[in-house]
Structures are given as structure tokens and as C-alpha cells.
Amino acid sequence: MSGVDIRTDGGSSATAELRTSHGSPTDAERVAAAVRPDNTAEMTTRVEGETVVTEIRRDSTSGLQSTVDDYVVNLRVAAQLTTDTTQSNHE
Numbered sequence: 001m002s003g004v005d006i007r008t009d010g011g012s013s014a015t016a017e018l019r020t021s022h023g024s025p026t027d028a029e030r031v032a033a034a035v036r037p038d039n040t041a042e043m044t045t046r047v048e049g050e051t052v053v054t055e056i057r058r059d060s061t062s063g064l065q066s067t068v069d070d071y072v073v074n075l076r077v078a079a080q081l082t083t084d085t086t087q088s089n090h091e
Contacts, residue, residue: 014064015057020075021050027082028052034078040067 003019022028028047035054036045045054054071058064 013057013059014061015055016064016068018054018056018068018071018075020052020079022052022079022082024050030082031075031078034081035071035074038071038074042067043071 007015007017020031022031025047028050032045032047032052035052039045039054042057043054045052047053052075054075056064056067056071058067
């Protein structure tokens with residue numbers, strides 16, 4: 001992972017911005033396309049060059065932690081599938 005920025009508004013709301021580099025804009029687009037379907041209403045995902053940027057906003061820090069944990073698992077799978085050069089012949 002390239003970086004995580006976590007902010008609170010002084011109340012109960014918290015936001016995390018996760019930035020991950022994927023080597024090329026094409027790979028970043030593929031990873032973003034793979035994780036977007038799992039985004040909740042509190043999440044946005046965009047691509048900046050070879051970086052996928054996802055912002056997550058939740059009403060509580062515990063909710064934020066849970067959502068970030070889930071997102072990171074999905075992100076790892078998406079990144080592995082994007083860079084996996086193994087070919088399969090499923091006829």
C-alpha cells in the first residue's frame with residue numbers, strides 16, 4: 001500500500017484516504033474497476049495516473065476501521081488478479 005491518511009472532524013465522523021500504486025495507469029484502472037462494485041455509499045474510488053485513490057467516510061472510527069479492513073482485502077485480491085500472468089485453460 002502506498003499510503004493512508006485518516007482524518008476526523010472533531011466529532012464522531014472519520015475519513016480515510018487510501019492511495020495505492022499499481023505500476024501503470026492500465027493496471028490502476030483495472031484494480032479500480034474491480035473494487036468499485038463493492039463500494040458503499042460512503043466510498044469513492046478514482047484513478048490518478050498509476051494510483052488508485054479511495055476515500056471512505058464513516059460516522060465512527062470503529063465503522064471506518066471495519067470498512068477499511070474490508071476494502072484492503074478486496075484491494076489485495078483485485079491487485080493480485082490484475083498482475084497475475086498465469087494463464088488457465090478452462091475448456
